[in-house]
Amino acid sequence: MEYFEKLIDKKKEFLVPCVYHFFQRPPVLVRGEGAYLFDSDGKKYLDCFSGVTVVSAGHSNPEIIEAAITQLRKLQHTTTIYLTEPMLELAETISSLTPGNLKRSFFCASGSEANEGALMLSSLATGRHEIAYLKEGLHGRTKWAINVTGLEMWRTDPNPMVTAHAIPGTRHPESLEILEELLKKRSIAAVIAEPIQGNGGIIVPPNNYWPRLRKLCSQYGTLLIADEIQTAWNRTGRWFATQHWDVTPDIITVAKALGNGFPIAAYITSDEIAAHYTRPGAATFGGNLVSCAAALATLIFHKRHNLGDRSERLGNYLQGRLQEIQARCPTITEVRGLGLMIGVELKDSTKGPAPALVDQILESLKDSGFLIGKSGVGRNVITFLPPLIIEKTEIDALLVALEKALEIRT
Template identity: 35%
Template sequence: MEPLIRIRPPGERGREVLRRDAAVISPSVTREYPLVLEKAKGMNLWDVDGNRYLDFTAGIAVMNTGWNHPDVVAAIREQADRLSHGAFMDFCSEPPVQCAEELVGFLPAGLDRVYYANSGAESLEAAMKLARHHSGRNYFIAFHRGFHGRTYGALSLTAGKAIQRRGFGPFLPVVHVPYPDPYRPFGGDPATCGADVVAYIEDTVFRFEVAPDEVAAIVVEPVLGEGGYVVPPPDFLPRLRRLCDEHGILLVADEVQSGCFRTGRFLASTHTGVVPDIVCLGKAIGGGLPFGVTVASSEVMDWPPGSHASTFGGNNLACAASLAVMNLLREEGFGDRVTARGDYLVKRLRELAERHPVIGDVRGLGLMVGMELVRDRSTKEPAPDERGMVLRRAFERGLVLLPAGESVIRASPPLIIGEEDIDTGVGILDRALEDIRGG
């Protein structure tokens, strides 16, 4: 294959598709740069004009086993030839049952009841309804900069960007609190910011906003996703777990982006030994098809027949794809390889930081890595404009990346990435950073 070094605009076909896109697609949908995809394989994307790109996005952390993995494609084709829909809401079929049996095998003991939906947002909606039903309480606590989806319940939990909520209220009763960010620590001390946030919930929220016996659940991303790929201090989730246990509050882990070995373990929450009461999965678990899963214990998932369901939830195609994905994730040493590749990527990006002062912080867990750009390392002023220029220049040179938070570049490549791919991507990033330094 030709080297991934190019600076060229979209071709004629790409420009035509983009023109039609602008004319008929909702303006609420954003485009980071003019990429018009035609096909994908493994670590690579091709646009409609034949240009190849190295992918550091995995389709927003969806294609964890690589684009168009032959085992996943074959499973979808075979299932489509037999039974695609299945109407699992009314009729039983084997793939959804088998998928649930396989999934709980990846999870901590006790998380053994599965509800199927069509997306990560829907899995959060189910979790909210389940938490209210089981607890008999109405309120939720979630975190600033968190993102849980755009449906009404999930959006009520979300507090990442004002534009995502503007004009859509009123929302469900959710109290938002700071997320512990060691780079921008709540309370001022990176070492104690996790404890400081939990103390804020207990000493401030429970005193002045909502009594703990009115809170159904605390909903948390074990690693902050859209809000900036922030890895909280290791004591944060255990402290949150103890707080929930003390007050009879359910702990809901939104693992939609961080799950399926994205961080080196099937669930990011298990890095610190925490077992949530409810787990929400999506994105990678469906192998590229719309899929959402809510998992809880039999004790918590105690709602009666007919109380919640979905026409397409648990459809046979998505379950077949998910089974193929889980079979690949079960390969010996898979999580260890993700951890090793993530460590290597962080190392290479920190080498870039030594040469480019615009890089304020590099952090990550597994292959969920964030590089935060700042205008001044001492003030940590965010650099969103510079971030946009780097993303565009990297794209022009053949590397596809996405933003997160206010000025973070996220790296969430397919988990099959090798060191050579990492070196290629970091080399392109290096040149993109040089481009913006030179104006």
């Protein structure tokens, strides 16, 4: 039996059935280097998905790995009940990057956990127990996070633990008017939203959406939680995506690219809001020494190599080239994004979602040595989230392969 088939059999026997994979015949990935992944047969792939925006500084980045190894050799793990330097140094560094008065961090291990913590904190700070969220958003896999997720495919258990109100997404012209009516009638602790909805299909809001959202939340004493799990750390060309609109949320949640592959997450807030959380709180793996050392090295790497400017410049280039392809391909109905967070929406001849075509294109690109993502309510959006260290020549090679997959002739 082939190595691939043995692994598939193990997966079917030992994992929960919900754990799925892309591709009809997925590669067995065994190594990563920079913007590339390698499978068990030695085939090389340009990674244009970054583990869903995780390895923004590249796979097995030597500077980040060395910082983690150095810490690993000294001390691998304690918990937050002991005093250690890496977590505090990381918190101080994050405070220097966050907008406005956001300076206090609570570290944990995953984005779902960070969002759970942010929602809990909003309830503590306001004394309210209802939440509003946007349709087409994704905020995690844990119970409370699922209840404020606006994508049906990810709402594994639809039975809420809290009262959670769905608001039409940012593309709906009456989204904020509907939200204001809710804020008038109900006692809402927080509105949680992604600045750009990633799994929803790379949905970029209108320019005035977040400033108006900020104003509404302030007017009704409701906290604004920006879920920057995907968008933070220069993915959109800024440290935080809300900075595109000069908006300071009350709480920001982060994860993914913070550790460049090492598990670490956090929610970040102000002195005033943090002051409401005084009862003992800890996370066993929150602030793990090795993850904190890796996160610090990641942020240093971002600064040294100006990854925010790079993301904006290369993102503009990639989006412009994709729009040129769109002009020759009626199947592509929209190209959208900020920085190196770009979605290409495909529809069929009836103008309905074309998920089967997206799967065919992803399969073709995989066979050509390019790993791309997909997203959207109809799973019909090709998603480009490459490492921010990707080179322009590599983007050009990707575009050639994409044109071939779309069967376009210039």
